[in-house]
Amino acid sequence: MQEITKETYLDWYENMFFWRKFEDKLAAVYIQQKVRGFLHLYNGQEAVLAGALHAMDLSKDKMITAYRNHVQPIGMGVDPRRVMAELYGKATGTSQGLGGSMHIFSKEHGFYGGHGIVGGQIPLGAGMAFGDKYNETGAVTLCYFGDGAARQGSLHASRCRRVIATATRFSWRTAASTCSKTTAAVLTPSLIPLVGAGR
Numbered sequence: 103m104q105e106i107t108k109e110t111y112l113d114w115y116e117n118m119f120f121w122r123k124f125e126d127k128l129a130a131v132y133i134q135q136k137v138r139g140f141l142h143l144y145n146g147q148e149a150v151l152a153g154a155l156h157a158m159d160l161s162k163d164k165m166i167t168a169y170r171n172h173v174q175p176i177g178m179g180v181d182p183r184r185v186m187a188e189l190y191g192k193a194t195g196t197s198q199g200l201g202g203s204m205h206i207f208s209k210e211h212g213f214y215g216g217h218g219i220v221g222g223q224i225p226l227g228a229g230m231a232f233g234d235k236y237n238e239t240g241a242v243t244l245c246y247f248g249d250g251a252a253r254q255g256s257l258h259a260s261r262c263r264r265v266i267a268t269a270t271r272f273s274w275r276t277a278a279s280t281c282s283k284t285t286a287a288v289l290t291p292s293l294i295p296l297v298g299a300g301r
C-alpha cells in the first residue's frame with residue numbers, strides 16, 4: 103500500500119468533499135423530479151471509500167457494490183458527468199441511460215455495479231475474485247454490502263463456496279468483503295432482530 107502523507111489526507115478530503123457535493127446536488131435534482139426512480143445516497147460513508155481506493159491497485163483491482171453506487175465509480179476514474187448523465191437517463195450515461203441510479207457500471211474502470219437486489223452483488227463479487235485467482239492476475243475484488251444484506255443466503259453461500267474452494271485448490275485471498283454496519287437496512291433497524299435471533 104502507498105504511504106499515507108499529508109498530501110494523501112488532503113487528497114482524501116478533496117475527493118470526499120467532491121463526492122458529498124455531487125450527491126447533495128443529486129438529492130436536490132431528485133426532489134425536482136429531474137432524476138426518476140429510486141435514489142440511494144452514500145452520504146456519510148465517503149471515508150470508507152477513500153481508504154479503500156488508497157489500498158487498491160486501480161490498474162487491475164475491481165469493485166462491486168449495491169445500489170449506493172454513484173461516487174465509487176468516480177473514485178475509480180469514471181467522469182462524473184457520465185455518472186450524472188446516467189442518472190438523468192441520457193444516452194451519454196455510463197449505461198447509455200438505461201440503468202439509472204442503481205446500475206452505474208464501468209468495466210473499463212473495474213467498477214462492476216450497481217445492484218438493486220440486496221446481496222445480489224456478493225456471489226458475483228466472489229465469482230470475479232475467483233476468476234482473478236484462477237487466471238493468476240493478482241487482482242483483488244472489493245465487494246461492498248450493508249448489514250441488512252449480511253443476512254442474505256447469498257453471503258453465506260458465497261462463504262461456503264469459498265471454504266470448499268480453499269479446501270480443494272484455491273485460496274480466495276483475492277476477495278475482500280466490506281460490510282457497511284449502519285445498524286439499518288434502509289429504514290428497518292438491522293440489529294434488533296439479530297439480537298432476538300441470538301437469544
Ligand SMILES: Cc1ncc(C[n+]2csc(CCOP(=O)(O)OP(=O)(O)O)c2C)c(N)n1
Pocket residue numbers: 170218219220247248249250251252282284286287288289292
Ligand atoms: C432480495 C431483496 N429483498 C428486499 C429488497 C428491498 N430492500 C431494498 S434495500 C433493503 C435493505 C438493505 O439494507 P442494507 O443491506 O443494510 O443496505 P443499506 O441500504 O441500509 O445501506 C431492502 C430489504 C431488495 N431490494 N432485494
